[in-house]
Amino acid sequence: MNILVLNVGSSSVKYSVFKDEKEILEGLVDKIGEKTGEFKDHESVIEHIEKELVSKNISIDVIGHRVVHGGKEKESKVVDNEFLKEIEKYSDLAPLHNPHEINGIKISKKLGALQVAVFDTAFHSTIPSKASTYALPNSLCKKYGIKRYGFHGISHSYIASVTEGKVISCHLGSGSSVCAIINGKSVDTSMGFTPAEGLVMGTRAGSIDPGIIPFLIEKEEYSWQQIEHVLNEESGLKGLSGKNDLRELLTDDSKEGKLAVDIFVYSIVKHIGSYAAAMNGVDEIVFTAGIGENSSEIRKRVCNSLSYLGVIVDDERNTEGDMLISSDNSKVKVKVIKTNEELMIAKEVKKAVTKSHI
Numbered sequence: 552m553n554i555l556v557l558n559v560g561s562s563s564v565k566y567s568v569f570k571d572e573k574e575i576l577e578g579l580v581d582k583i584g585e586k587t588g589e590f591k592d593h594e595s596v597i598e599h600i601e602k603e604l605v606s607k608n609i610s611i612d613v614i615g616h617r618v619v620h621g622g623k624e625k626e627s628k629v630v631d632n633e634f635l636k637e638i639e640k641y642s643d644l645a646p647l648h649n650p651h652e653i654n655g656i657k658i659s660k661k662l663g664a665l666q667v668a669v670f671d672t673a674f675h676s677t678i679p680s681k682a683s684t685y686a687l688p689n690s691l692c693k694k695y696g697i698k699r700y701g702f703h704g705i706s707h708s709y710i711a712s713v714t715e716g717k718v719i720s721c722h723l724g725s726g727s728s729v730c731a732i733i734n735g736k737s738v739d740t741s742m743g744f745t746p747a748e749g750l751v752m753g754t755r756a757g758s759i760d761p762g763i764i765p766f767l768i769e770k771e772e773y774s775w776q777q778i779e780h781v782l783n784e785e786s787g788l789k790g791l792s793g794k795n796d797l798r799e800l801l802t803d804d805s806k807e808g809k810l811a812v813d814i815f816v817y818s819i820v821k822h823i824g825s826y827a828a829a830m831n832g833v834d835e836i837v838f839t840a841g842i843g844e845n846s847s848e849i850r851k852r853v854c855n856s857l858s859y860l861g862v863i864v865d866d867e868r869n870t871e872g873d874m875l876i877s878s879d880n881s882k883v884k885v886k887v888i889k890t891n892e893e894l895m896i897a898k899e900v901k902k903a904v905t906k907s908h909i
C-alpha cells in the first residue's frame with residue numbers, strides 16, 4: 552500500500568510517501584503565498600506533488616492527513632463528505648490549525664485517492680476523567696465540550712510505541728508539551744482544551760493565572776482576538792526576551808534572555824515532577840522534537856533538577872548524540888528519540904483502512 556502523508560500548515564506543506572512502513576519520498580514546501588515563496592497557494596502545491604509523483608512513477612492508494620483537533624474522535628478515520636463536515640466543526644477549537652488541514656483534505660480530492668484523517672488529539676482519549684476534566688461548571692463543559700484534549704498526540708504516540716512502563720515524553724519544539732504515558736497509553740498531558748496550556752513555549756505563555764485574562768481585557772481594552780494574539784503570538788520566550796528561537800537565546804547574555812531560558816527549563820522541570828508524582832514513579836524520560844533532540848544544554852539543565860528521582864545524566868552520552876543519555880546507575884532511563892510523526896500517520900492510515908474494510 553502506497554500512502555501519501557500530508558501535513559498542511561498555513562504557509563507550508565510537508566509531505567512524504569510510505570510504501571507500507573518504508574519512506575520512499577519526502578518533501579517540504581514553505582513560504583506558500585509569500586513574495587519570496589515558489590507557490591502562490593496550496594492548490595498549486597498539491598499539483599506540484601502530483602507532478603512529482605507522476606515523474607517518479609509512484610501511484611498513491613491512500614492519503615493520510617494530520618489533523619490537529621479531532622474533538623471526540625478516538626481514532627483515525629476514513630474521510631467522507633459527512634465526516635468532513637463533522638471535523639469542520641472542530642475548527643473553532645483549533646482555529647490556527649484545523650482550517651488549513653481541512654482545506655488540504657478538500658483540495659487533495661483531485662488526487663483521486665481515499666483520504667484518512669489522523670488526529671493529534673486521539674492518543675490522549677485514554678486520559679482518565681480526573682485528569683481531563685476542568686473544575687468549571689459541569690453544564691458549560693458539557694455544552695461546549697470543554698475538557699483536556701491534549702495535542703502533539705501523534706508524536707507522543709510514536710514515543711509510546713518505542714518505550715516501556717511509566718514514561719514522561721517531553722516534546723520540546725516551537726510548541727512544547729509533556730505527556731505522561733503508562734504502558735503505551737496517555738494518562739495526562741500538559742496541553743489542554745487548546746494548545747495554549749502547559750509549558751512556556753516559543754511564543755505562547757503556557758499556563759497562567761486565568762485571572763490575568765479579564766484583568767488585561769479590562770485594562771488594555773482588548774478584544775478576545777487581541778488577548779488570544781497576545782497569549783499565543785506575543786508571549787512565551789518571545790514575550791520574555793524578544794527572541795523565540797532557543798538557539799539564539801542560549802547564546803544571549805542579556806538578563807532577559809537568561810531569565811527566559813531559566814523560566815523555560817523551570818516549567819519543564821515542574822511538569823516532569825508533577826507527572827512523576829501523578830504516576831507514582833517514572834521509568835523513562837524522553838526528549839524529542841527540535842529542542843529536545845538538539846539541545847544537550849537544555850536536557851542537562853532539566854535533568855540536573857531531577858536528582859531527587861535518581862536521574863543521573865552521562866555528560867558524554869548527552870553531548871555525543873547517543874539515544875540513551877542517562878548513566879548506567881541512573882534510576883530512570885533518560886533518552887533522546889527523534890520523533891517520527893509521518894511513520895505514525897502511515898501506520899494509522901493502514902489501521903483505519905483495514906478497519907473500514909475498504
Ligand code: AMP
Pocket residue numbers: 723724725726753795796797798840841842845846
Ligand atoms: P520544532 O517545532 O520541533 O521544529 O522545533 C523548532 C525549534 O527547535 C526552534 O525554534 C529552535 O528553537 C529549536 N532548536 C532547533 N535546533 C536547536 C538547537 N541545536 N539548540 C537549541 N534549540 C534548537
